[in-house]
Ligand SMILES: Nc1ncnc2c1ncn2[C@@H]1O[C@H](COP(=O)(O)OP(=O)(O)OP(=O)(O)O)[C@@H](O)[C@H]1O
């Protein structure tokens with residue numbers, strides 16, 4: 001059984017950073033292979049992982065929909081769509097990456113989306129851990145191209161607004177009747193001790209707190225130098241914090 005973790009939260013709170021550090025933890029503790037899914041149309045998980053992704057699921061879907069592709073003789077269209085979807089997977093060290101890309105345009109994509117959902121469900125079963133980096137608006141969760149999740153990890157910055165946004169995500173997941181096993185709040189860029197007021201806001205939001213990640217100057221430095229976050233040193237403050245939380249999540 002694979003464990004599916006979806007990382008969600010308001011824009012710019014650190015979702016992709018946290019997803020990358022969770023993947024770093026899984027890779028380094030031998031909890032592999034990992035399937036990393038970039039479900040943000042403004043995709044940048046590949047960069048943070050030091051991988052290169054040229055194709056997207058959205059691109060494969062558009063090509064198939066526009067029937068630009070000529071079906072090879074004798075190949076049923078389901079099989080051909082599967083081949084096209086499979087070409088999107090980028091293989092790395094103990095990790096495969098799938099970039100979702102843009103959502104569908106207007107038109108009837110029911111056939112393709114149903115096939116895509118089934119494909120993703122079957123694919124995920126090959127990996128003990130699946131980490132999904134979502135866009136701020138939860139589009140993929142609401143369109144249900146992202147399958148049900150075991151853990152919904154909501155990332156917030158150290159602000160009341162961030163926590164309220166986390167509460168809205170929790171409520172949206174409930175409204176959409178997503179099957180979410182557990183959900184947690186992770187505060188990114190937090191000071192060493194959280195203020196009483198902030199803790200009160202978290203309690204009001206009703207999302208159990210998993211922990212917090214401190215501001216870590218190595219993260220922007222690695223980004224500027226275009227180094228993957230997976231190669232951050234073991235003693236980096238954010239790496240240490242995420243590792244402690246990951247140990248709780250992935251016992
Ligand atoms: N703990 C941290 N310490 C220092 N910088 C951080 C930390 N976490 C994230 N950042 C920086 O904050 C910025 C936003 O992070 P990130 O891209 O992970 O957010 P996001 O929630 O994925 O954004 P988006 O909503 O655009 O997808 C990045 O430039 C990243 O370097």
Ligand SMILES: [Mg+2]
Nearest residue numbers: 015016017040
């Ligand atoms: Mg992001």
